[in-house]
Amino acid sequence: MKKRSIFWAALFFLSLGVIVYTFTGLFSSHRLKDSPNVLIITMDTTRADHLGCYGYDKIQTPHIDAAAKEGVLFEEAFSVQPVTLPSHCSIFTGKYPFSHGVRDNNIYRLAEENLTLAEILKERDYVTAAFISSYILDRQFGLTQGFHFYNDRFLKPKQKGRLPIDRRAAEVSILACKWLDTFKEKKDERPFFLWLHYYDPHADYDPPSPYKEAYPNPYDGEIAYMDDWIGYVFDDLKLKDLWDNTIVVLVADHGESLGEYGEQTHGIFIYRPTTNVPLIIKYPEKLPQGVRSKERVSTIDIMPTVLDLLGIKAEEKFDGQSLISLIKDKRGINERAVYSEAFIPKGFNWSELKGIRKGKWCFIEAPRPELYQIEPGEKELESLIGKYPQQAEEIKSLLYAMLTETQQAKTEQVAVNEEMIERLKGLGYFVGGGQGGEEITTSQQDPKDMIKLFALYQRANGLVENESYGQAVALFEKIMEQDPDNPRFLMESADININLNKFKEAEKHLKHAVSIKGKDPRCHYLLGLCYENWDKTDMAIKEYKEAIALNHNHFLAYFHLGLIYTNTGQWEKAEHAFLETRRIKPDDVSTLNNLGYIAIKGKNDFQTGIDLIKQALKITPQNQTLLSSLGWAYYNVKDYKNAVTYLEAALALEPDNRMFIQQLKAIYKALGDKERLKQLEKREKFLEAV
Structure with a gap:
């Protein structure tokens, strides 16, 4: 294990008060005898064939290998989706995306009606905790179900712009081990369920030193770095005498194309590079050691397998199955049919992909369907659909039966807000993915062609x-020459044009987008934004209301309506709009600030206004x-x-803000403080000269 930096030790101790306080009261003296602990580690964007134990000789991953x-x-484990949120929802529900309802990373939330592994274990008196590393798995997306503690607030995050989007493996491992310290200190004899999520191998690949220098391929450097910090947790479990009585599951949510099939990262295709994932399950008491299984399995099998190992019979019906009998019986290779899908293409008005692997066949339903004959470990190289049409029809029928015989889940959408859009773009994802529904649309563009x-x-x-x-x-104009009716490209180009104050060009693109995808709330929201910035207020209001009619949780549409009504002195309408944003996001500081302003300016209710702004300030004290x-x-x-206290604090944070200077000048003039007034006037003149 590499030497830890002094900074991390300092960060570690600074965080203790928060961690200890958080766990106080979770532990009791109630005892659940003989039940093992459960540790599930999900490694984001990690290809199986880039780990040492899977035969890759250009990397050192000693802890995963051990x-x-x-x-x-499992050599032939497959993910259900090549993106993070749907894949994790499947891991923790034992269901395919069409069963749990989450089809993409951005607008979906796991509905409460889904039963998660954490909920089952919590019900059986497990202490449950999760430490996640990316905004993609933020609590608002629904995976908190069943966890006593869900750590998704980063101490030292990686930033894109002004917002934290993910964090390093070091922080996750250190905080998780502190959680284990607290667990041991409380002498709680209940078992724990701990989920650790590591995001490091996800693009952009930028491993810290010395991994940056050690690996020519930065993707490998990120995996090696992650492996060391996974080892840190393993070592800690051994030191605490918890290792032998802990079921350990190591799995990736999906892989990475790394340029294969023309795809640089992941999300578009469901070929082997993005869907074949590492899966390792360790529990010597009930499982053999050092076994390599060539059976084709799915990440939906993890939950039923863990429950089987624990002797828990759940009433819930899973799409996955326990792998215990498969390991022990050693049935024939690849008897099992497994499913994968990609819905990111649907967000571009291209066809989604849905595929099934059974026996030696891999079938992908698309505008131009594909059929591959593959052996374990082989990639999809040459489609044989023209050569084996009957086989293609048979396996296609199996795919459709799987989709139609399973009860389809109700989908839930999260509230769209500016912060979400900015964070998702920072992570390389884009708001507005596929919508629900199981029809396979073959009239749209094939992702292979796009x-x-x-x-x-x-x-x-x-x-x-x-x-x-x-x-x-x-570049967007060049892109739209090739795909002129693509709503995603039209909206993205319009968004940039709005920022450049090219409103006529933005309007042209957005009207075209609405004509193609009129029920997309983002089309109407952006058109409203265009008109608002263009000073066409009535038209902006109409479009914002249309966006809300299509998505009653559209935070931004309500927010901008509130701004328009505030700026035009329509206080009652403004208050209604901001009360809606508060319903959607109760702790949004801009909402609280605007409601405070409305109370003061519109209702002459200074005390209510001050109280609202104070609430916001408690959330972000340095705002x-x-x-x-x-x-x-x-x-x-x-x-x-x-007044002086708060405005001086504001000016200290932003010393060149002329509005703050003018406000303070007014106060010091009222107080008769000529000396401070002169200082502020001098600063103001300096700023004007600059």
């Missing part, structure tokens, strides 16, 4: 991230806008002492 020697390694265009789209978004807006617009709002509210009720 776990494989103590357990069962992958080069998708690569251009990714490059255009990289230009936006670097604020090269002119180049981005030019200069809130500090300024509160200071100015106190000035208006002639509480100059508090």
Whole structure:
């Protein structure tokens, strides 16, 4: 294990108060005898064939390899989806996406009606905790179900712009081991269920030193770094004498194309590079050690397998099955049919992909269907659908039977807000994925034909991230020449044009998008944003209301309606709009600030306004806008002492803000403090000169 930095030790101890306080009260003296602990580690974006234990000789992954020697390694394990959220929902429900309802990373939430592994174990007196590493698995997306503690607030996050989007493996492992310390200190004899999620192998690949220097391929460097911090947890379990009595599951949510099939990352295709994942299960008491299974299995099998190992018979019907009898009986290779899908293409108005693997066949339903004859370990190289049409029809019928015979889940959508959009884009994902429904649309474009265009789209978004807006617009125009009726490209291009104040161009693209995809709330929201910035207020209101009619939880549409009504002095309508944003997101500080302003300015109710702004300030104490709002509210009720306190704090955070300077000048003038007034006037003149 590499030497830890002093910084991490400091960070570790700084976090203790929070962690210990969080766990107080979770532990009791109630005893659940002889039940093993459960540790599930999900490794984001990790290809099976890039681990040492799977035969890759260009990397060192000693800790994962050692776990494989103590357990069962599955060579032919497949993910249900090549993106994070749907895949994790399947791991923890034992169901395919069409059963649990989550089909993409961005607008979906796992519905409460789904029963999770954490809920079952919590009901049986397990102490449950999760430490996740990416905003993709934020609590709002529904995977908190059953967890006593769900740590998705990052201490030292990686940033994209102003927002935290993910964190390093080191932070997850250190906090998880502190959780285990607390568990042991409380002398609680109940078993625990611990889920650790590591995001490091996900693009952009930027491993820390010395892994950056040790590995020419930065993707491998990220995996090696993650392996060391997984080893940190394993070592800690051994030191605490917990290792032997802990079921350990190591699995990836999906893989990575790394340029194969023309795909740089993941999400579009369901070929082997993005769906074949490492799966290792260790529990020597009931499983053999050092076994390599060639049976084709799915990540939906993890939950029923863990429950089987624990001797728990759940009433819930799973799409997956326990792998225990399969391991012991050693049935014939590849008898099992497993399913995978990709819904990100649907968000581009291309066809989604749905595929099934059975025996030596892999069938993918698409506008141009594909059939591959493959042996274990082989990739899909040449479609044989023309050569074996009867076999294709048979396996296609099996796919359709699987989809139609399973009860379809009700889908739930999360509230879309600006922060979500910014974070998802920072992670390389884009709001507005596929909608529900099991019809397989074959009239849309085939992703195979659009992958080069998708690569251009990714490059255009990289230009936006670097604020090269002119180049981005030019590239989007080139993209739309090839796919002129693509609502995603039309909306993204319009969004950039709005930022460039090119409203006529944005309107043209958005009207075209609405004509194609009129029931997409984001089309109407962006059109409203275009008109709002264009000072066409009535038209903006109409489009925002249309977006809300299509998605009653559309945070941004309500928020912008609130701004319009506030700016036009329609206080009652403004308050209604912001009460809706508060319903959707109770702790949104901008909402609380605006409601405070409406109370003060529209109702002359200074006390309510001050109370609302104080609520917001408790959530983000170092927010200069809130500090300024509160200071100015106190000035208006002639509480100059508090007014000075809050406005000076705001100015300290943003020393060149002229509005703060002007507000403070007014206060010091009222107080007769000529010295401070001169200082502020001097600063103001300096800023004007600059």
